[in-house]
Amino acid sequence: MNFDYSDKSIALQEKLKDFLETYVHPIEKEVELFHQNPENSWKRWPGMEALKQKAKNAGLWNVFLPSAYGELSPGLSNLEYAPLAEIMGRIIWSSEIFNCSPPDTGNMEVLAKYGNPDQQDKWLKPLLNGEIRSAFLMTEPDVASSDATNIETSIISDGNDYVINGRKWWSSGAMDPNCKIAIVMGKTNFDAPRHVQQSMVLVPMDTPGLKIERALSVFGYTDSPEGHAEIILDNVRVPKSNLLLGEGRGFEIAQGRLGPGRIHHCMRLIGMAQRSLEIMSKRTVQRKPFGRTLDTFSSIRQDIALSACEIEQTRLLVLSAADKMDKVGNKEAKDLIAMIKIVTPQMALRVIDRAIQILGGKGVGSDTPLAHFYAAARTLRLADGPDEVHMSQLGKSTINKYVKK
Structure with a gap:
């Protein structure tokens, strides 16, 4: 397996990182405070449309679509898109800026794959344009x-x-x-x-x-x-x-819809875990309990080392699933898709929990994204199918590989 990213994907990754650093990180807290205000419930942050236009102008628009759709998508494979989803996952709400936010992504894929020309003209085009x-x-x-x-x-x-x-x-x-x-x-x-x-x-x-x-x-x-x-x-x-x-x-459509969506969810979770690792690592040199900084404690180093290992293991598993989907389709990749859906949310929860523990009181508040990350990761042990369903199906499939009928 060769998980080297294509030149196209690498260029988009760099462009996306620069975009987030320039336009999104400086206003991250402003957007979160806006949505935490009860007076703004179900209102859109006023600057969102301007950010979306900047993303369009930068060529960072509809990058989730696995095949080209006119000039509205760069036509990336699942493997090419996976690292982009990870980068977006570092800020929970950032995917919308690039028109890559669920459930729109899954719905657009459904309309692109299964919709008739009239349905595509009426609903897919305005979704692809970010108008609705x-x-x-x-x-x-x-x-x-x-x-x-x-x-x-x-x-x-x-x-x-x-x-x-x-x-x-x-x-x-x-x-x-x-x-x-x-x-x-x-x-x-x-x-x-x-x-x-x-x-x-x-x-x-x-x-x-x-x-x-x-x-x-x-x-x-x-x-x-x-x-x-x-x-x-x-x-x-x-x-x-x-x-x-x-x-x-309908069931056939649902199965086709959920495959790519699970890749997207899992890579965004890896983005959350990766950012959590960075947050806790930086914290270790800032706090000094018992006369020494946290980074000098063996238990803290072990937590960080284990987190780094688990993130990389899961990232490679998700990339393997994306690669197989690209090569042989969702149906043939179903076991790997089940694996990532089982493994990734649980990994993210463990890493985020360690970060919260290392940050102490700051970790459970709203000064960092950790608490929201934890809520999102826990929810994804249920969304798109609970762990138990994926484990049951994967267990049955695995047994059938080794049992003669």
Whole structure:
């Protein structure tokens, strides 16, 4: 395996680092304080659009798309994009500046791969241009949504329309004032075989019957402005032309959507862990308990050494998954994708926890990003499938490799 990055990726990495250093790090605290102010709930930081235009001008726009889409994407492979996602992960909210923020990335990939020309013209183009944002509605409060075949939202044919009824939650992106379209997963045929009951349909956020019941917080963080919402779908009517790909193909779309997204999530987590390592390393020479700086204590050195090892191990595993996805596709890379989804959030949590411990009281407050990093990493042991599901599937696949049937 050769994980040397292409010249294109290396050039974009340097450009991205320079951009963050020049434009983002100086206003990082300003943006966070803006969103921590309750008066600004679900409002967008006023300088975001100007930053996004700078990113466009710099050629740092839509770099997540694994294949070129006209002039709106540089057409990077998963392996080429992975280090860029890591760099963005160092600042939780920075991905949006480059139009690389979930759930938009996954939704754009769905529309690019499965949408028809009319759907792409109406929704994909404004998403690629950063003119609107989107939401993804799959998880439900009343069923175990870790098994997507359990979802109960109904998408029932009625003449030229579909009528949708159900309740969704943890609908990422739905609170953003610029969120204009949702991809909704539900069942068009409850009697079909288990994995072909589901379909996905495009639902504009202003459709009558779609009601945001409440915003949901994660360990006290609202993740404003995009947030997470609980949504009621009450006789929501959309034309059949809003269906993606075809009836009964929702599960197929979901599997195609989540593969690249898991690479993105894992590399952003590695960015959080890497920044946490840097923060705790710098702290060790600044604090002097018991007459000596922290860096002279063996236990502190061990924590930092172990963190460095675990970050690099996980980074290489994620790059291996990205490389295999590029070469043989998501389906053939599914075991590696499961591995990174199991390993990466747990690694990030361990590293962030060590950083918090070394920083002491400062680590649990809002003066550093560590507490928010911890909340985000813990959430990703659930998002895109809980650890237990990935371990069950990976365990079954591994056993089948060594057991003759």
